[in-house]
Amino acid sequence: MAAPTLGTLELTILLAVARLGEDAYGLAVRRDLASRTGRDYSVGAVYTTLERLESKGFVRSRRGQPLPERGGRSRRLFRVTAAGRAAIRRAERIALQVWAGVGTTLNPEGT
């Protein structure tokens, strides 16, 4: 069976979860994305994408401790699974192949 595919936002969020390690939850992911892409994603969009990644088996979630600053609610913490790491490596390999040779076309004088 073919591995599930990754959309652009899915890959971006999966990479953020991988970077954040054990501390990956919606707010941390949003901040990471905002600092790297300059875009302010809605918290709803982030969690919907995280749930989709979880249904594809690329991340796994667990509930943290209830926190007073969250009105007694827990953080939903995400971590990348082995399938998620494999998907990241696959996406990187494809991106490198797709981008190969583009630099010389865009900047011919530099070559």
Next chain:
Amino acid sequence: MSEGVPRRAERLLETLGADTEFRDAVIGDLAEEYEIRVRWDGAKVARRWYYGEAVRVTPWLLRDWLRGLRWKHIGHFANAALWASLVMFVVDFPVRAVLSLFVPQVMSGALPLFIIAPLMLLWTVMDGALAGYVAARIGRRAPIQSAALVALIWASLMIGSGWSSVPRWFLAVNVTLMLAGTITGGLLRTLRVVRGD
């Protein structure tokens, strides 16, 4: 309920009926960021930010609610819509009967429409608000959606029934006011729970 967070907005988000895990994650993140923004930007700016974000996350919460919708939930909605419609009809019928006594005079031009129209429009809002309130009370798992369902049913009935004999602008205004009244009734019921906390 988070300390300091705009409680009414938070309450409205909670009642949109999304899956508990998804909803708590979203509302918890908003509460956490709100606390940070209060320290950085002050309560006024943070509050404005919260309202903006509440609007932004609403479609996502509704989407999650729709995905989790099952037949048993639809039965729950139908029950809320049925009872609210019944209340609306029972209360509405005698008032409309009295108002309809004036229709021949209005149609013949003996009584100007602008005299009777405001009364009918005011009644439409009040009746809609009552139906929305009842629907939200019975359909408490998703009160706003229950009120919206009643509004849609009644809007369809108004457009499809004998109301077509009245001027189109009057029908349009009536339907709009009924929709607004019903949703307002639903909101009033939902926010009443906050005041009662």
